[in-house]
Amino acid sequence: MKDYEVVIGLETHIQLNTRTKIFCSCKADSWEDEANTNICPVCSGLPGTLPVLNAEAVQKGALLAAAMHAEVNPLSRFDRKNYFYPDLPKGYQITQFDEPIGKGGYLDLKMADGTKKRVRIHKLHLEEDAGKTKIEHGTRLVDFNRCGVPLIEMVTEPDLRSGEEAAQYLIQLRQLLRWIGVSEADMERGHLRCDANVSIRERGSQVLNTKTEIKNVNSIDSVRQAIGEEAKRQIELVESGGKVESYTLDWDADRNKLSLMRSKETEADYRYFRDPDLLPVKLSREEIAGIMAALPELPLERQARFVTEYGLSEYDADILTNERSLSDYYEAAVGAYTGEPKAVANWMMNDLSRMLNDLGKTADQLVLGPKALAEIIQMIDDGKINAATGKSLLKKVEESGSRPAEIVEKEGLGLIADSDALRAQIEAVLADAPDEVANFKAGKESLLGWFVGQVMRRTGGKADPKRTRELLLEMLRK
Amino acid sequence: MSLTSLSAFEVARKVKAGELKAVDVAEAALAQIRAVDGLPGSLDGGAVSADEEKKVHAFIQVTEKMALEQAEKVDQAVARGEDAGLLAGVPISIKDIFCVEGTTTTAASRMLSNFRPPYTATPVRRLIDQGALILGKVNLDEFTFGSSNESSAYQPATNNPWNTDHVPGGSSGGSAASVAAEEVALSLGTDTGGSIRQPAAFCGVVGLKPTYGRVSRLGLIAFSSSLDCPGPLSRNTRDAALMLQAMAGVDPKDSTSSTRAVDDYLSTLGQDVKGLRIGLSPDYDAVYYPNFETGELHKEAIQKEVHETLYRSAELLAKAGAEIVENVPMPNTAYGIPAYFVISRVEAASNLHRFDGVKYGYRTESAVSNLSELYRLTRAEGFGPQVKLRILMGMYLSAAGHDADYYTHAQKVRALIRQDFVRAFEPDGDHRLDALLTPTTATTSFKRKAVFGNSLLMQYSDQMTVSSNHAGVPALTIPAGLDEAGLPIGIQLIGNDFREDLILRIGHAFEQVSRDEAWRKVRPQVLAGEVKA
């Protein structure tokens, strides 16, 4: 068998998280709402109605374009894509055909082996979503709730080479969408949908062979599996002397199976032309500058900075930049803390992330803010509390909302570092153990640890261990 | 003078002054409709009696209850001492292409014969807010596709009140006829290639196509979205100014509506025209038909009486103090119809996609076995032949591969046509016009069935009007005489962007200077026997 490589391009539809739809004032997100409850004459295509562009959709679309390193076009236009389907009430979809909001762009993927892979963007434009249809008891039902929900359609160049790479693209795109706040990017809810174009060729070849399109690969696992299945099918077909045909395939995620939807040759002519109901979208130089200014530092940039600025390992920096609020939290905590940034990283990657998991929260939703975390670590460093108390404080602050120092004070959790108080406790311990004192004095200095333990037991663990050791030595050698 | 002969301006004045009850105005209009309109248009309206042949048939639907309720409200407001609005108590008809809550909005098509919109078009809403009384929905060519009213699915189609053997023009034929027959004082029409002005000229009334974007299109069932303009039909220029005043202005729900402040059209209407520069163009002296084999243009002179009326009108305006500028070149006028043919049909085909039997409107009653059959049968049964022709043309012209040949090319022609107007109006150009004076139509109204069926010839009756739709500029038609057969002749004043004030003012000056001409005493046939005061 020859050595084949798989060539993959992904077409994604991203639901922008605007408050209202793209051309009317209906609520945009209809998750779990009754069918046809978020509709109006505009988005249900009544005659005489006209679209009015939602500025928030343009802002978010432009922000995404900027985050993809695409050029944000100062002038873009809307076109009509004409076709008949019951979920498309106007009989045309308003989309951007030849003058879209973004031009070019790429997403750099970090791969498991630490290398980077650049995936170029072929197309990035704004459009409206269509509704949904389903067949129930032999009747076709239509739900227009989703009609007019703002989408970004983003198509990659055929730059991906395996199901795993495609999965990584989706994972990192999802991270980016949430990072810049333009989409909830929840694949289960259809905020991020994906179709995959797949072809094969002999490794080393540069030709693009006939591709098939797999529809509805709407989870990370589906992308991985469907592409794998399809590549295998194509290779077997070609090896057995067959020829790949330009099919559209459907991925059934329940049965992990591909099925033929239609042959591509029957593809419709959409008769695109400018939508005369909408003005061109103009973004001034100032507006574009404003969008670029609003663009936060992106995950990969921040990860690199964490390594150089805070001396974190690649691994730690990666985990801490997985999600924007976590990395923001980290930086705020480091800023409030005088010790090593690595110490904060350790706390966040262990105890704090466990707490986030248990509570099902993101870092920005915690009551325990970054300053409180810094304060707790600082108290341990300063010998005011011990590490165990520090850990227990995390939960106490989160539940009560009080400052860590207040809780320590109120509950008496502070260490006994006061010399007189500690001296009294030590004297009591020494008085109770005349034999051990004698042995120590006779040269058995290894007993020091035993004395420290006794003091700890007497004080319920609140004795400052460092100070206790110093005082013990002082008093035993007297 | 009978109540129904009163101008809108007079009605509103008297109603607001308490000299006249809006309810009486409504009753008088309803009585006039009963007297002259005959059977309303209906889907199965076939042959009619000889008596009905002599009726106007402007209305598809008379909204008696709505009109009386609105009149009641106006009278109450007047009684309370409130401002009852610019159009207090003025009877108005609405072309049945505008959505009006509480009415069936048919577009004169079987496809929408059962469609009851849940909202009211912005221009209609604004008329109602200014105290207008909505008397009903009037007939038109199906989906506004025609220039004679004959393509309406609602028959009998409207007749010309001046001679009921003739067409009223179209597509706003019902609007023009209802105003001419004094059933209403005003009508709301739409103009895509001449659909307000051509029927207004044929019926001897005033019609104004405002600047594109001056009046909101929200609630107007779209024909060709980049060309459609709602506008007034009236019996004089003051009434047109009044109605425009009530409707004009930005609509946040129509992105293509202009944000420019609305002028006070009434206050400048009475000013004289001394020193205003009015142009005449030789390019409006003839109609050009292309030979489809060779692409060559054939020239056909316009009707002699129309030409004479135009030049006589220019002399009258000169007498009133205007400066007449001859030989203004408008070289791209001849290409207006071919470009319109392409643009309007491509947009229309797309605009008509939504009528598929799924959500509202007509759905085939035959059993269907699949979705595409539902679409096919619904559209085959729901649309009339003119509509199907336009869809087929539009589909063909916008098909992949054809786009660059037709639609893009037509858009370039459109830009050239606009350039003609820009040059003519340029303040420091060769001509420095305030308005261009042209015939509104090449001929007076034609007989029923004389042109219908020849959709090409029908289309060319818009040659004098279509350029201002391409350019987006405002254009006004006013009656200027009668031909030998006693049919009205219209002249057209085309102005620069948003200069409705100027063309209305010139039109008004023409009304004053021609006030005592004999033709002004002649009444339409359907009003014969009534004495005009």
Ligand SMILES: [Zn+2]
């Ligand atoms: Zn809506």
